[in-house]
Amino acid sequence: MTRYPDPKQVGGDFYSRNFAKNARPDTLILNLGPQHPSTHGVLRVLLELDGEYILRAEPVFGYLHRMHEKMGETKAWGQFMPNMGRVDYGHPLSWNWAYCGAVEKLAGIEVPERAEVIRVITHEMNRLTSHLLWWGAYILDLGAFTPIMYAFDDREHLLDLLQRPTASRLTYSYFRFGGVSKDLDEKFVEGTKAFIARFRQRLPMYKDLVTDNIILRKRVEDIGIIDQDMVTRYGATGPVARGAGLAYDLRVSEPFGVYDRFDFKVPTQTTCCSMGRYLVRMEEMEQSCRIIEQALEQLPGAEGPHLVKGAPKPQAKMPAGEAYFAVEGGRGKVGVYVVSDGSKIPYRVKLRAPGFSNLSCFAEACQGMLLADAVAVLGSLDLIIPEIDR
Amino acid sequence: MKLFDNLPIECKARADYEKTGQEWVFFFKPGVLRKAVQRLYKDGWFLEDLLALDTTDGMLLVYHFDKMSRPGRVTLKVLTSGTEPKIPTISDIYQGADWHEREVYDFHGVVFEGHPNLIPLLLPAEEDQRIEPPLLKTDKKRTGLKNLMSLYETEVCSAAVEALFTEEPAEEAPAEG
Amino acid sequence: MSAVKDIFQSVKDLWSLFVGLRVTGKYFMQPTLTVHYPRETVDEDVEQTYGGHVELVPKPKNPLKPKCIGCMMCVTNCPSGCLTVVKAKAPKPTPEEEQAMKEAEARGEKVKKPKAPKEPAKFMYDYSLCSLCGTCIENCPVGSLRYSNNIYFVGTSRKEFKLDLLQRLQRQAENTAKAAPEASEPEQAAETAKSEA
């Protein structure tokens, strides 16, 4: 009489079976996810464990796959815009910008100066919300519950401000071909200035509470090493690349919009570990504040309307051709590649998600680590699953 | 751009970065792809993304490469058969290409020869739940390369590739296997 | 020397734990920040800029009628297909008019058929499909659509998210008319919005 199921019949799904083929004897195969508190949505990581040490890992995803690229081939150019807010709920405006930028390149649409400055302001504010969300969630992964509440306190202020022009709080669809959908008002400018002043005072508190905390530092230092060679091999970008000492920031190295006007630093860390990526993001928040401040000063002097005259309608036809446009999102290089056959529906839209490439580093980076460290490394990659699954 | 000088290049063209976001566009035959990619890796380029384009001229694989130290994007284009697309994998050179290739396999059914683990990435994986590659175009919508992109300012170009982009429809896809 | 340094570093590290306690202790003493929903509501400023579901804008002279001219631009451009507009049909000609038309036809003159009024007969909106992108609002030639600031809109079934915007407009107008004698202008606007929810 056995109460235990026959191991041959347990099987699991396709990926479990595929993963188990190469398993060593006497190891434990653990499914971290898809429903797991620290995989931020529905990421699943198959782990082969020896005790608590990870021998092998394989991320499995696609549980949130919505086939945005197919949707792009069924909707008109302008109608695909709302999808861009939904690819990445963390930093939707970067996707807005990437898609708009690609189409603007394709059709040769000029963006007025004022619109460019507005794009920079909102894009950077959105980066702040993205990093705050990551920060809170990451510390939550590491077991501290309180910081996420403090982060959301600040984030709410930003959302309140951003909802003025964009009319949304999370999945923005704000940019249009040739500008943005609504101009910034006086209250937004005042509120943002007040927020920056407030946020500058909050950042030292974040540092005191979390960054300097010895438990956190011991937790994230020297784990998840992703060095420059790995970054190149896997195509990782954003804070992951900067945490490896590569000062690669599209805002500086391939300036888009009017980013070349602003004076800011690209923070880098040479430790290549999770702490490096953490510190890069923390410093980036300060730099974003600097950019927003400078942009707000330039806003009154920026000429032109917020949306170019004769901006294409949602159903407008775009000239045939191809265009690639990349922006620096909160997680790295957000790229959109569009191909048009001259009709009002895109022939092909390819979305290059930074999280996709960043996550692919994980399997190599986490070998030989503890289970708890795997969670810390996953968090430090700043994963937004909808963006990876698209 | 002298990186591929000794390789048999099908076409080498300089594109306008401001208009297309690409600096150089290369056409390669599938057999040369891996050599070209190896040179890119040695020169410090990284793979941005990889996609397939379903056209009447065949399946066009587009590889975007970028460099961290300077702006500019190199696009490698490889044309394979439209009915049974096959191409050598580059996932052993760029490990990041592993997932990109699986994604293309999902979406367009392109088989990457030599890929260590060519299983579905985003679409249902169980044998009885698999679906047809969803991004394959219907015959009505599929169109030729010349309607989608131009050749830009070519420096070297084989007649076969040039024929694809001339107004007269090309007889058949030239770059097989 | 390094031993001294190590000890100094350890003390600093341990001190960071107390710094953390000080931060949380400080916030423990401070008042709470969350909005306590049924008793409190969000700032009016936030409520007024909130982009809720789409609503119709009434004509300035006639609050019962929307500005809409039934051109279907919103329906064509909507990416989500959440709007259904039925144009108003031409009124059925009365017997006299029919007689006149027949006579005109007999005379070989141009027949004057009654024209359809430029207004919607039905304006249905499915909030559960809407992606709140604002395409309809931007592409309306007469500015007949806008975001409502209906921030507390809840429902327990899908049916409740299928809104008849014409009816809603009329309800709003009635509420405004009712509330007008007592409430002053801005308050009343907020109140109607709330009662709508």
Add this chain to the structure above:
Amino acid sequence: MSIHPQLLHLIIALIAVMAWVGLNALVLVYFERKGAGFIQRRPGPFEVGPQGIIQPLVDGIKLMCKQLVMPTGADPVLFWTAPLLSMTPVLLLFLVLPYGPWLTGMQIDLGILLILAFAGINVLALLIAGWSSNNKYGLLGAARAVAQSVAYEIPLLLAVLAVAFTTGTLDFVKITEGQGPWPWQWNMVYQPLAFIIFIISAVGECNRAPFDLPEAESELTAGFHTEFSSMGFGLFFMAEYSYMVVVASVASTLFLGGYQGPFGSDGWWWYLPKVYAILMFMIWIRWTYPRVTFVQLLNINWKWLLPLGTVNLLATAFFMKLF
């Protein structure tokens, strides 16, 4: 039929302890949630009762009404034994705690030993719970629980022994009486290192954050009690809070003068605030710090607490011999 008076006393004490354990769990849960709320700048439970005061009770009722679920392949006997095994020894532990001069369930000479012995049973409960639930997270949680509890019992014992050396007894009442009513007469002043070690090990022993590794929810979802529902989970939950009360009580007896008050005002009214002060501190650190990793947890124990505790014990013995 007559009952032996001592037995009667014990039975009454047991019943009182049961009520006391339940009440404590409710109060602590309430404090924990309110404290977490205020630290995070939100009000915490608010709707049920004035200031949400009966929220824990209602939650308890909800837990009882839930379905008991057992996973396929679980060992049914051990699976249901585990929560009971976790909860029952706690009741015994309360018996020997001196709440006041006349408020001790059972005064025995080896009170501390009894507590340390019975608290060890909890480890077994966690192990059984994790193993029997046929869940990989549970198994990992159980393994962690055993390694952690066993490790942290040693410095705990060393700290207790240091106090026992100074007072020369293992009886709680005598240890309490050995201290004075004023703070400078407490053992905490004479044995500061032992006190710190005791508090740290107590947090580790109770599986509380930042040492809550057996149930680290961001790594192991819920660790050893992943598969437990309804009162199965409820008992683990209550046991955890009861253990907190026990260690806090022991700490206040050993180091903070117990029930003694100035000017002969001895009684539980001095005892409880001390216990709750320690509990509040444990809640405070839970909502402040991130969790350590398992390796670090054991490193803290074996590389810091254990040597320090040993040195402290030896020094205590040395000074006791000297003076």
